[in-house]
Amino acid sequence: MKLLVTGGAGFIGSAVVREAVRQGHAVVNLDALTYAACLDNLAEVADSPLYAFEHADIRDRAALDRIFAEHAPEAVLHLAAESHVDRSIDGPGTFIDTNVTGTYVLLEAARAYWQGNGRPEAFRFHHVSTDEVFGSLGAEGRFTETSPYAPNSPYAASKASSDHLVRAWHETYGLPVVLSNCSNNYGPYHFPEKLIPVVILNAIAGREIPVYGSGENVRDWLFVEDHARALLTVLRRGAVGRSYNIGGEAEARNIDLVRMICRLLDARRPESAPHERLIAHVADRPGHDHRYAIDPSRIRDELGWRPEVTLEEGLARTVDWYLANPEWWQALQQRDGVGRRLGTVA
Numbered sequence: 001m002k003l004l005v006t007g008g009a010g011f012i013g014s015a016v017v018r019e020a021v022r023q024g025h026a027v028v029n030l031d032a033l034t035y036a037a038c039l040d041n042l043a044e045v046a047d048s049p050l051y052a053f054e055h056a057d058i059r060d061r062a063a064l065d066r067i068f069a070e071h072a073p074e075a076v077l078h079l080a081a082e083s084h085v086d087r088s089i090d091g092p093g094t095f096i097d098t099n100v101t102g103t104y105v106l107l108e109a110a111r112a113y114w115q116g117n118g119r120p121e122a123f124r125f126h127h128v129s130t131d132e133v134f135g136s137l138g139a140e141g142r143f144t145e146t147s148p149y150a151p152n153s154p155y156a157a158s159k160a161s162s163d164h165l166v167r168a169w170h171e172t173y174g175l176p177v178v179l180s181n182c183s184n185n186y187g188p189y190h191f192p193e194k195l196i197p198v199v200i201l202n203a204i205a206g207r208e209i210p211v212y213g214s215g216e217n218v219r220d221w222l223f224v225e226d227h228a229r230a231l232l233t234v235l236r237r238g239a240v241g242r243s244y245n246i247g248g249e250a251e252a253r254n255i256d257l258v259r260m261i262c263r264l265l266d267a268r269r270p271e272s273a274p275h276e277r278l279i280a281h282v283a284d285r286p287g288h289d290h291r292y293a294i295d296p297s298r299i300r301d302e303l304g305w306r307p308e309v310t311l312e313e314g315l316a317r318t319v320d321w322y323l324a325n326p327e328w329w330q331a332l333q334q335r336d337g338v339g340r341r342l343g344t345v346a
């Protein structure tokens, strides 16, 4: 299949591009190369005849029309987005521009291309979204595909808006869409402003490991390579107009997750153990959702996908990858805002 992947130079997008090329798909990666992008993530596929790169913005309709016409993709996997909740608190405008307006412009370009080609039934527009659109859970229950939308952060609200646009383009124009909402991803190539890389890199450097609030917040962790396989499964076999929740079935309180990472580092760097001594509780994030948990029954029962990597194994692989690739993260640590506390609200 020929895929147009948006945001393929980001964390999840690059995992999807690598996995798609491994599976023999041709991939066009469309990315604006924002602060969060890193083309080094794609070194594995850069010379493959199956891979092409287009430096473009999803808000640029003329560029999108040219790319659709030139590459004639059979499907779109839409991951391009502003993705960091803390940055959305400081500057929500960029999140509305990219995640809402950008998705709208991309939908319109995809619709024109699809209609111009006689509305092929096999065409797919796969929108990649987050479980944060469902808001926050208490101690019990898990998000299903029918959970009501209740986004709490500007990031989550912008993703919820884009989900609604995608749904409407299917209902109104018949565009063959599928949607997926996933839990927190982690793994190699995770940008060094997100929780797990921050913990690993601060611990290695002997710096304070910041834990927001009490650290009681629960996240359901999904190894990024499991997610990439799930996305390609939904794209190929998901029912048109349907959404699928993708989760790792690996809930952990933030504080427990941080301690797990510290113990992995203790085993690898015993000279600086115990790394837990570096943990510091800092002011909580405003609107910090208490708990996310995904019920992945639909994708498991209907499409046969299940996560293969446990949290313990995935964290060990992630820690080892960061220890082995300092040149990758040292370069990204120089980028604007990385390493600074963001999103505290004055």
Ligand SMILES: NC(=O)c1ccc[n+]([C@@H]2O[C@H](COP(=O)([O-])OP(=O)(O)OC[C@H]3O[C@@H](n4cnc5c(N)ncnc54)[C@H](O)[C@@H]3O)[C@@H](O)[C@H]2O)c1
Binding pocket: 006, 007, 008, 009, 010, 011, 012, 013, 030, 031, 032, 033, 034, 035, 036, 037, 038, 056, 057, 058, 059, 078, 079, 080, 081, 082, 083, 084, 098, 102, 128, 129, 130, 131, 159, 182, 183, 184, 185, 186, 191
């Ligand atoms: N990371 C997670 O845990 C997680 C969880 C649930 C859902 N998601 C969703 O998955 C998708 C990918 O997330 P990620 O963590 O890989 O994000 P990321 O921030 O690592 O990467 C985003 C990519 O999109 C590109 N991009 C941003 N604005 C663009 C624009 N206007 N035009 C073209 N490209 C643009 C960036 O350059 C970057 O390469 C996002 O849609 C995000 O909302 C992520």
